Amino acid sequence: MFSVTSAASASSDEPRWLDDDEMRVWRGFLEATERVNQAITDGLKDADNLTLDDYEVLVHLSEAPGRRLRMSELSDRLLHSQSRLTQRVDRLGARGYVCREKCPEDRRGTFACLTDEGFAALEAAAPFHLRDVRAALIDQVEPEELRVLATVFERVAERLREPAG
Amino acid sequence: MFSVTSAASASSDEPRWLDDDEMRVWRGFLEATERVNQAITDGLKDADNLTLDDYEVLVHLSEAPGRRLRMSELSDRLLHSQSRLTQRVDRLGARGYVCREKCPEDRRGTFACLTDEGFAALEAAAPFHLRDVRAALIDQVEPEELRVLATVFERVAERLREPAG
DNA sequence: AGCAGATACTTCAACGTTGAACGAATAATA
DNA sequence: TATTATTCGTTCAACGTTGAAGTATCTGCT
Helix, strand or coil, X not given: CCCCCCXXXXXXXXXXXXXXXXXXXXHHHHHXXXXXXXXXXXXXXXXXXXXXXXXXXXXXXXXXHHHEEEHHHHHHHHCCCHHHXXXXXXXXXXXXXXXXXXXXXXXXXXXXEECHHHHHHHHHHHHHHHHHHHHHCHHHCCHHHHHHHHHHHHHHHHHXXXXXX | CCCCCCCCCCCCCCCCCCCHHHHHHHHHHHHXXXXXXXXXXXXXXXXXXXXXHHHHHHHHHHHCHHHXXXXXXXXXXXXXXXXXXHHHHHHHHHXXXXXXXXXXXXXXXXXXXXXXXXXXXXXXXXXXXXXXXXXXXXXXXXXXXXXXXXXXXXXXXXXXXXXXC
């Protein structure tokens, strides 16, 4: 009964309770996102002992010009703290998938660079990952539903980008 | 280009690439879920220094008969490992929000029980949490969209419950 | 009854994240 | 140019999760 709010409150500036559809969405969100993440994570672990965070680092680097990005740019895109990225790049570096280069224009800066080995690892893992993404999420959704989901996810993400918005 | 699959593969049993809508859903899923979780987590931390995991433990206990559940039942519902739950209940116990009781019918078993203090903490945090859930997700979604989301989330979660299904 | 295997929960070490503090370099202002 | 503030990335300690191993109890089979 308290899944998301208080039963007993009488104060008039309380937010509204969640109705049935709203509650289904919230509960469904919690379970579905947890299960999808678990499925994807398990798959990447099987494929090349990568985490989803690892994979996302490789993806973003592979799409960047010169296959490299500033550490801060990368942490922004991944929505990770800088220290988290520092340590992830350390680990990917230890595997030879990524290396660092000093940034000449801004000597505080560092580039994370995808190595050939890292690119190859991404190529090798990608089909398995794609299969998992389809099985867990995409192929479960009808085309009309896909458009709704895309719209909603983008709207929700957008609104949360600027907290004041 | 490798967000989810390999460009160069020619093998015919490869899964299909993601088309535009599919890619928007997958990317949107990753960003939106991350941002929503972050927003909700921040809110609970401000409200009572709780994590979302903590909150979910309190919610499930509050809804259970006698406000208590077996440890294994609780870890199943939360999709957490048993050791993770053991330690979460330790921490909630240290704050006085939860306690353990031995299970008489099965002497291997343990109940996690919500204390009055834990129930009060849940009541106090709930309105803030509800406000955050609405702001981050629910109030961003139109009624027709809500029904689609609910259906899809439930379908996706359902399919992933039984891996063989 | 006796025994093998399954289940419930905890413990522990290895690993990952968080968030504050730090050193270095740049930007903004006077 | 001096001064202050901001940004970039790393480090470190505290905390949380994972997954394997351990203990106790129960279930099913002979």
